[in-house]
Amino acid sequence: MKPVLGESKARKRPLSGTGFTPFIIRRLLTSILLVFGVTFISFSITQLVPGDPVAANLGQSAYSDPEIVAAFEKEFGLDQPVPVQYYKYVTNLLQGDLGVSLSSKRPVAEDLKEYFPATLEIALVAVFLALIVGLLLGIISAVTRDRLPDQLIRVFSLTGVSMPAFWTALTAFYIFFFVLGWAPGTGRLEPGGEPPPTVTGLFTIDALINGDFSTFKQAFSYLLLPAIVLAIYAVGVLTRFTRASMLEILGNDYVRAARAKGLPEFTVIRRHVLRPALLSIITVAGVAFSSLLAGSVLVENVFSWPGLGQYAYRAAVGLDLPGIMGVSMVVATVYITMNLIVDILYRIIDPQMKDSA
């Protein structure tokens, strides 16, 4: 019989190495390093892609004039050797300068400030919907295993993960806008609608901050359909995953032990099953949120939503190196932030968890 209890005192927080604050600081430092790693990799890849950014951004006649080509290359630093270009990019980045877009001719940072909040807005609503619906359906499915509700939910979630986003988007748009007329149409606001004064860039939030309730309602009605379409895939993934991890936990001895204590089934599920199941569900939810950003490229095109997806598409087609770099940085930052949030939630759900970073 080991007197293991003594160890619990030695493990007491907060300034020891496994405490919460040192953990956050360590993770933040790693994250910054990761972002620089991402700049290096995406910079290298954009250099390896065959194609000439000058040709992609200048017209036919301008491209045939060597003077214009030389001037263009000089303006955007394309005449320099690649390592020098990268060095300049990184030193500028450290000062918050993401360069100037080849296609829009505006600073990339300003472009992103405009486009990213639009995507963030539908992605946040989508992930919120997906979490609520996905968790709920997954729990119902696991608890009613093999009975009718479970079977219906399984068909639904399988459909959700099987339908490609562009198809769902087109179908939803056709049905709810064209046939039923419930959805207001494309874009973030009605044509000629005045956006609220920018604070966060999320129209709904900005409208609320400004106390403008009618703009809020309008912005919300415009974002709802694309957000739902974006959420469908994540709902499918989360439902299936929640069901699977609930069923796995339900087979554990400690669940049988909890039932043997005569606890109400609701308590058994909530306290003994859902909590450990959440650990793995959160991981998937984090990945699902990040992948919503990728899915947004197609959905944004269908709904003419002026978001990061559309911007990324245009930057890629135009071989707009600073634009592509900017988008990769944003996506990488979102991924890294989501991972950090997931790790923090892990520790909140299971305080025993030690730092593995």
Next chain:
Amino acid sequence: MNLLTVENLTVTLATGSGDAQAVRNLSFSVGHGEILGVAGESGSGKTMTALSMLGLLPYKGKASGSIKFDGREILTSTKREYRDIRGKEIAMIFQDPMTSLHPMLTVEVQLTEHLRHHRKVSKDAARNSALELLATVKIPEPAAALKAHPSQFSGGMRQRIAIAMALACEPKLLIADEPTTALDVTVQAGILKLLHQLRTDRNLSVMVITHDLGVLSSLTDRIMIMYAGSEVESGATSDLLQNPRHPYTKGLIAALPGNSEVNSKNLLSIDGMPPELGNFPSGCAFHTRCKFAKASCKETVPEVLNLSSDHRIFCPVNPFSELSNSGSK
């Protein structure tokens, strides 16, 4: 009157190849303050018998027959009625304390949640009971233990905590499913001593399930031996162990290492393998491995044969009847 009387219990489980009976026509009883041992090989239906007392049979499992507990029939209970029995009237501890305690909940939560649910006591009152319980099962530093998670304890300590959990609502019957199997031999003795003492101090009835006859000899008042879901023999512990009368029991005891009958030359084993669920032989299920089997054993399910008021076998052949007083072949 007995605390627990089980009659003709049959448990049917869903397997990959259709329904199969895991427990067949089992009848037994446990008196107030009595310790009953249930022994048999893996797959003999011991655990399913225990789980059916609590209405906790696995997915798609069904039980029929009669289970009378404290004077009332409980097998027909609704889910809600079963929840009022579980933990409060009948408590259970499981084989592996490494997996039967929740890894993410503190000892305090796990010791008090059912107490608060069944008895509607305050958090402080529940905590005080938990402290007493931990002292009862001899956990050092109970106050610190309450705040700890199961991973901070050794296996033996965890099983003590599991026992404390089971005792929280002062149940009348404790079912212990292989309570020492997962533990070191030195730790086993402590747990057995604790169970024995609880019976003496609290007049607790205990049903111990094990495949280890050594565990039963020091702990139990009576023993029931199971084979392929049915009882083959039962009796008072000393009587049954010294004077086994069913060929299967005889084989089990003879196979115990260290048994006085056995030396290295004639270390005995029972030939063959225990039958699998859904594949139990007809008639007496043991006939395929029994040296004394007759043609009729294959056809007819054996009837009970009372040898004395408290010793019975399910074997019409009764091959050891004339040797009953010598205790050996």
